[in-house]
Amino acid sequence: MGLANTGPLDFTRGGVAMQAPEEVPGGVGEPVPPAETATEAPTEAPAAGAPPTEAAEAPAETLSTAIAESRVDVRALTRVLFERMAELPPGTPEHERVRAALIEVNLPLVRYAAARFRGRNEPMEDVVQVGTIGLINAIDRFDIDRGVQFPTYALPTILGEIKRYFRDNVRTMHVPRRLQELWVQVSGAMEELTVTHGRQPKVPEIAASLRIPEEDVRACLDAGRAYNATSLEAQQEHDGGLALLDRLGYEDSALTHVEHRDMVRHLLVQLPDRERQIVMLRFFGNLTQSQISTELGMSQMHVSRLLARIFARLRSGNHWES
Template sequence: MSDQPRPTSGVPQPRPYRADEPAGGQQDPAGTPAPPAEPAPPAPAGSTGPEGVEDADRRRVRETTAALFRRLAQSPPHSTEHREARTRLIELNLPLVRYAAARFRNRAEPMEDIVQVGTIGLINAIDRFDPERGVQFPTFAVPTIIGEIKRYFRDSVWSMHVPRRLQEMWLQVSAATEELTGALGRSPTIAEIAVRLGIPREHVVECLEAGRAHTTVSLDSTVGGDEEGGRTLADRLSYEDAELGEVEHRDQVRHLLVQLPERERRIMMLRFFHNMTQSQISNELGISQMHVSRLLSRSLNRLRRVTLAELER
């Protein structure tokens, strides 16, 4: 989590979440007092316990939180009183972070890291919360905390730095590919995806290139249910020839293209980096489509030999 933001210095750090810790101030078998009861997940205002009486600890937390928000609103920003009220709000509502973080316990990330990210969400919720809107703070805070954690996972699963703009657009391209596949009954072309999203074709290609840096929902991962036959996102895109699979990792073969003659290098760039069909390339260069196909095959064979030679070194 080296490139992820951490809570501001001076902000109390939550203790690591323990899934087995007793609730409601009970004691564990060793007799060690458990932490105070945690606020429950968001619930409608005025909810009551099984006996018809609202849980005392929960009511205390709610009332104290409301009082602290009043202090926060009445004290000048950056004043000692304002800072103390804000810090106390964070401390009092850290159990909300542990509650939200527990939903992600099956992820590979350490729970302590997830809690740290969730704490950032809690701080954002405190800074944005408006008591005048009549919403209980947990109802507002928990979705904010969960959203922060989800953003962390979304960003951290990219194997190399990709601008946020491309990450978000890649998700739109993926969704459009799924929708068009269902609507058309076949794989959509790059042009059809571009029209659906109202963006240039070059942006679609750029997004697909960026998508190859994604390590969990990559172009090589399966999409859809069992009825889809385990097809990958790459399978959903219409390409005219099967040789595309030979240059799967384009970013890794760019340096190999300089070893090709100029015309073959241009054909490779048009085909695999500009996503032009063989027919479009033949029109662009004024040669037959069959000749384009032969040059592509020859270039791919040459690149394959060079790659194997590099691996044997």
């Protein structure tokens, strides 16, 4: 997501003059989390007739140059820009320039929030773009008169926009809302336990830490990273080019008959050759009694009697039958 090129913002124009401090607490390279508070130094305007300051004597610096050199107090500059934007009519070119400057100054806050989602297999550029939308919404809604620092107000809005993006646009598989919310707690507990124990925590440890059933933790781990569905025919690079379909097992329908086959084989070897041949032709060759009689040169009635006698002998020798 690119910002509109509204031109460089001059620090000495439009009442936005301020001298950049030498040291930058919570500078652009390191956004300070909203949990930390910083005391903002008031900007003192030079008295009438006073000699010009170094900032006034020096050539006008652009905003991007000052940010790149990390010589800007981001929180103080943000407050000055909000005060200036409040004085300008919405929709004017100057108002848009100040608004664009606010977005550019606070982009590190977006990167700070996006860094929490590095393990989601989603390009960070896309996450930063979505977070920038949340930053713009926060800028448009922020009221400087409430006395709240802008990072404290903006960070929940940025995080909410990113989470909504993952919930509505990234997942190709539907995951219940309860598991999505639980995943946030589970992932946080995993990070804390990893630091505490120096290893990846086990499911019982995570469940005990959050005081939830182990089944919920397992379901959450299965669903937490289920963002994309992979084709069964797609080749996996880390598995030597094998597709998922080649690695999936299946239940053999003949598995339940293994014991019966072994028992029948044990009994058949005990039969005389002619009786064994009749059984093979009847049950393995699928021949009728009439066909067997023609094959062996005997009457059908004789074949029927032999089969009845064979069955009786097999049943008597079946010691496995309960």
